[in-house]
Amino acid sequence: MRVAFLGLGRMGTPMAKRLAGAFEVSVYNRDRAKAEPFGALGARVTGSVREAVAGAELVVTMLADDAAEEALAFGSGGLLETLAAGAIHVATSTIGVATSDRLAAAHAAAGQGYVAAPVFGRPPAAEAGQLWILAAGPEAQVAACQPVFAALGQGVFPLGEKASTAHALKLAGNTLLVTVLEALSEAFAFGEKAGIAPETTLKVLNTALLKSPLAEAYGGAVVRGAFEPAGFALRLGLKDVSLALQAAEAFQAPLPIGSLLRDRLLAATAKGYGHQDLAALSRMSREAAGLEA
Numbered sequence: 286m287r288v289a290f291l292g293l294g295r296m297g298t299p300m301a302k303r304l305a306g307a308f309e310v311s312v313y314n315r316d317r318a319k320a321e322p323f324g325a326l327g328a329r330v331t332g333s334v335r336e337a338v339a340g341a342e343l344v345v346t347m348l349a350d351d352a353a354e355e356a357l358a359f360g361s362g363g364l365l366e367t368l369a370a371g372a373i374h375v376a377t378s379t380i381g382v383a384t385s386d387r388l389a390a391a392h393a394a395a396g397q398g399y400v401a402a403p404v405f406g407r408p409p410a411a412e413a414g415q416l417w418i419l420a421a422g423p424e425a426q427v428a429a430c431q432p433v434f435a436a437l438g439q440g441v442f443p444l445g446e447k448a449s450t451a452h453a454l455k456l457a458g459n460t461l462l463v464t465v466l467e468a469l470s471e472a473f474a475f476g477e478k479a480g481i482a483p484e485t486t487l488k489v490l491n492t493a494l495l496k497s498p499l500a501e502a503y504g505g506a507v508v509r510g511a512f513e514p515a516g517f518a519l520r521l522g523l524k525d526v527s528l529a530l531q532a533a534e535a536f537q538a539p540l541p542i543g544s545l546l547r548d549r550l551l552a553a554t555a556k557g558y559g560h561q562d563l564a565a566l567s568r569m570s571r572e573a574a575g576l577e578a
Contacts, residue, residue, distance in 0.1 A: 442454075
């Protein structure tokens with residue numbers, strides 16, 4: 286299978302490396318320096334979207350936001366102009382529901398396929414092929430993606446024919462992630478003021494109450510103060526919660542906690558934490574409790 290991979294950031298790089306070991310792969314990144322090492326892995330390093338997708342059956346995108354995804358798809362020389370008829374765009378980026386709907390309609394009109402396949406998991410999970418994949422789109426197109434999904438993830442959740450359903454659930458999931466992180470952060474600060482070490486609070490809560498790999502991963506990062514380099518930047522968390530609120534308004538599904546989280550993330554970004562890992566949200570609770578200057 287010929288696969289093109291577009292977007293070699295913190296998540297895209299380990300994902301593309303896994304595919305380079307299993308398929309005939311071409312790679313493209315706006316900053317070509319990030320793509321050059323893939324030549325040693327047997328991938329074809331390209332200088333444009335057009336060059337990357339030439340002959341590709343599947344094109345996987347992993348980009349930071351809606352603007353990047355739309356520019357790559359709708360821009361001059363982008364996917365809608367260059368992708369062969371019948372080839373499938375697999376959007377693993379976390380993007381808005383409305384953007385996903387626009388991509389699905391545009392690709393269908395161009396005779397191209399479109400599968401929404403956002404993922405749950407941080408860069409180490411991507412390196413290990415242990416991502417969880419949410420997949421939605423026409424049944425035959427989703428089926429054609431299964432070999433790629435098998436190389437990237439430990440499991441796939443099929444979510445039906447409407448592609449944007451996968452992005453809606455991804456946004457709901459990321460809002461839950463931030464909710465858990467905020468609750469843990471408050472519990473850590475409260476416990477520390479009472480003389481309880483954050484390590485102890487995490488151990489007790491994640492044994493007796495949560496039993497969650499999410500709490501273990503992000504709670505552990507908070508305990509260690511492991512905020513750089515960012516596995517999932519706080520500014521991207523703000524982007525995702527904002528997208529969830531936009532979609533929720535369109536669906537008339539209130540997200541009152543989501544509104545609070547957006548403001549917390551916005552405040553953290555204003556303090557200069559946007560480039561740090563999402564776990565840096567905990568600094569807000571520590572500062573409010575007088576534990577951090």
